[in-house]
Amino acid sequence: xxxxxxxxIQFAFVVSFHILFPAxxxxxxxxxxxxxxxxxxTGKTVWRELYFFWTKIFAVTFxxxxxxxxxxxxxxxxxxxxxxxxxxxxxxxxxxYEVLTAFFLEASFLGVMLFGWNxxxxxxxFLATCMVAAGTLISAFWIIAANSWLQTPxxxxxxxxxxxxxxxxEVIFNPSFPIRLTHMVMAAFLATCFxxxxxxxWYLRRNRHVEEGRRMLRLAVVFAAIVAPTQIFIGxxxxxxxxxxxPSKLAAIEGHWxxxxxxxxxxxVLFAIPDAxxxxxxxxxxxxxxxSLILTRSLDGTVPALADFAPEDRPPVWPVxxxxxxxxxxxxxxxxxxxWSLVQWKRKRLYTSPALLRAWAWMWPSGLIAVVAGWITAExxxxxxxxFGQLRTADALSDISGAAVATSLTAFVVIYFVVFGTGGWFxxxxxRRGPAVVEPPQHDTETKSASRPMSAADxxxxxxxx
Numbered sequence: 001x002x003x004x005x006x007x008x009i010q011f012a013f014v015v016s017f018h019i020l021f022p023a024x025x026x027x028x029x030x031x032x033x034x035x036x037x038x039x040x041x042t043g044k045t046v047w048r049e050l051y052f053f054w055t056k057i058f059a060v061t062f063x064x065x066x067x068x069x070x071x072x073x074x075x076x077x078x079x080x081x082x083x084x085x086x087x088x089x090x091x092x093x094x095x096x097y098e099v100l101t102a103f104f105l106e107a108s109f110l111g112v113m114l115f116g117w118n119x120x121x122x123x124x125x126f127l128a129t130c131m132v133a134a135g136t137l138i139s140a141f142w143i144i145a146a147n148s149w150l151q152t153p154x155x156x157x158x159x160x161x162x163x164x165x166x167x168x169x170e171v172i173f174n175p176s177f178p179i180r181l182t183h184m185v186m187a188a189f190l191a192t193c194f195x196x197x198x199x200x201x202w203y204l205r206r207n208r209h210v211e212e213g214r215r216m217l218r219l220a221v222v223f224a225a226i227v228a229p230t231q232i233f234i235g236x237x238x239x240x241x242x243x244x245x246x247p248s249k250l251a252a253i254e255g256h257w258x259x260x261x262x263x264x265x266x267x268x269v270l271f272a273i274p275d276a277x278x279x280x281x282x283x284x285x286x287x288x289x290x291x292s293l294i295l296t297r298s299l300d301g302t303v304p305a306l307a308d309f310a311p312e313d314r315p316p317v318w319p320v321x322x323x324x325x326x327x328x329x330x331x332x333x334x335x336x337x338x339x340w341s342l343v344q345w346k347r348k349r350l351y352t353s354p355a356l357l358r359a360w361a362w363m364w365p366s367g368l369i370a371v372v373a374g375w376i377t378a379e380x381x382x383x384x385x386x387x388f389g390q391l392r393t394a395d396a397l398s399d400i401s402g403a404a405v406a407t408s409l410t411a412f413v414v415i416y417f418v419v420f421g422t423g424g425w426f427x428x429x430x431x432r433r434g435p436a437v438v439e440p441p442q443h444d445t446e447t448k449s450a451s452r453p454m455s456a457a458d459x460x461x462x463x464x465x466x
Contacts, residue, residue, distance in 0.1 A: 001402030004394055007079040010409040012379070014072050016372055017416055021065030023371045026140055026185065027192020028058045029133035032113075036126050046211050053212070053435035054196075057427055059114055062106075064423045071412070079405065082396035083386055087163045090156060090171055091146055098142035106135035137185065144184055148177040151378065152245045153387050163387070175245055179238045180378075186231045187374060190334060191367025193223045198364030199431055201357040209434040214351055217360065221345065224338035232331055236294070242381075243295055246388060247304035248313060249381035252320040254291055255281050258307045265289035265300045271325070274317040279306065315383040323376035330370040337363060
C-alpha cells in the first residue's frame with residue numbers, strides 16, 4: 001500500500017494505454033492525407049475506398065486518445081501535486097500551447113474531414129485532412145517538449161522551491177528535445193506503417209480486398225525500407241545524447257555495473273539477467289568493446305557505470321535493460337522484414353509469398369510494442385527523478401493514502417479494459433470487414449445533412465464489396 005509505488009504504477013498503466021493512440025493517429029493522419037492526394041491525382045476508386053476505411057479507424061482511435069489523455073492529465077493534480085506545484089509554471093503553459101495550437105486545429109477541421117465528404121469541394125476536404133495531420137504533429141511537438149524538459153531541464157530558475165521559466169526558447173528547445181521529437185514521430189510513423197502493411201498482408205493471405213491489400217503492403221514496404229534504417233540512425237544519436245545528459249540511465253540501459261580493467265573497453269551486453277542486489281549480470285552474453293565503439297567511437301573508450309552513482313540515485317535496472325532490448329530488437333526485425341520484402345518484390349513474389357505475408361501479419365503490433373518499450377526505457381530510466389537531477393519522484397507525490405491510490409488504480413484497470421477493450425474490438429471488427437465500395441462525392445451544397453463515414457461501421461458489406 002505504498003502510495004508512491006502505487007501512484008507510479010497507476011501513471012505507468014494510464015500512459016501505456018494513452019501513448020498507443022497518439023502514436024497511431026500521428027501516422028494515420030499523414031497516411032490519410034497521402035491516400036486522399038492519390039485519389040485526387042488518379043481518380044481511382046481504390047484510393048477513395050482506402051480513405052474511407054482508414055478514416056473510420058482513425059476516428060475511433062482519435063476519440064480513445066482524447067479520453068485517455070484527459071484522465072492522464074488529471075493525475076498531475078490528484079497524485080502528483082508536488083510536481084504541479086514545483087513545475088506548474090513551466091508544464092502548464094506547454095500543455096496549454098498544445099491545446100491552443102494543436103487540439104483546436106484538429107477539432108476545427110476534424111468535422112469537415114469526417115462529415116464533409118458531400119458538403120465541400122474535394123480541394124477543401126483535402127485541406128481539412130492535411131490540417132488534421134498537421135495538428136497531430138504540432139501536438140507531438142508540445143507534448144515532447146514538456147516531457148523532454150522533465151528529462152533534460154533547461155532555461156529555468158528556482159524561486160522559493162518552484163521552477164520558473166528564464167528562457168522559453170531554452171525550455172522548449174532543451175538539449176534532448178530535437179532528437180526525442182524526431183525519434184518519437186518516426187516511431188509513430190513506423191508503428192502505423194506496420195499496422196497498414198500487416199492489414200494488407202492479412203487480406204492477401206485470405207484473398208480478400210486484393211487490390212487494396214496490394215497497395216497497403218507495397219507502400220508499407222517502401223516506407224519501412226526508408227524509415228526503419230533512418231530510425232536506427234536516429235536512435236544511435238539519441239543514445240549519445242543520453243550518455244551526455246543522463247549517464248545513469250545509459251548505465252542501466254547497458255547493464256554496465258563497473259569499469260573493469262583499464263583499457264579493456266566496455267562490452268555490449270546483448271542479453272543478461274541484471275542482479276541489482278549483487279551489482280552484476282547473470283548469464284551475460286557480451287560482445288567485447290562494442291559498447292565503447294558505439295558510444296565513444298573508440299574500442300577502449302569508457303562510459304559511466306552504475307557504480308559511479310549512489311544506489312538511491314540509480315534507476316531500476318531490470319525493466320530499463322530489457323525494455324531497451326525489446327525496442328531495439330523490434331527495430332532491427334522491422335529492418336530485416338523490409339529488406340526481405342524488397343528481395344521478394346524483385347522476384348515478383350511480394351504478394352504471393354506465404355511466409356512473407358505471414359511475417360507482415362505477425363508484425364502488425366510490432367511498432368506499438370516498440371513505442372511502449374521505448375517509453376518504459378525513457379521514463380523508468382529517469383528515476384528516481386521526476387525532473388531529472390532537480391526534483392525526486394518521491395518529493396512530487398501528493399499527500400494521498402495508499403488505499404485511495406489502490407482504489408483508483410483498480411477502477412482504472414477495470415474501466416480501461418472494458419472501454420478500450422470495446423474500442424479495440426470495434427476496430428478489429430472494422431478491419432475484419434475491410435474496405436467497402438463507396439459512392440463518389442456529389443458535392444451537393446444544398447443538402448442539409450453531412451455525409452457520415454462512421455455510419456457504415458456496423459452495416460453489412462455493400463453489394464460489390466471485394
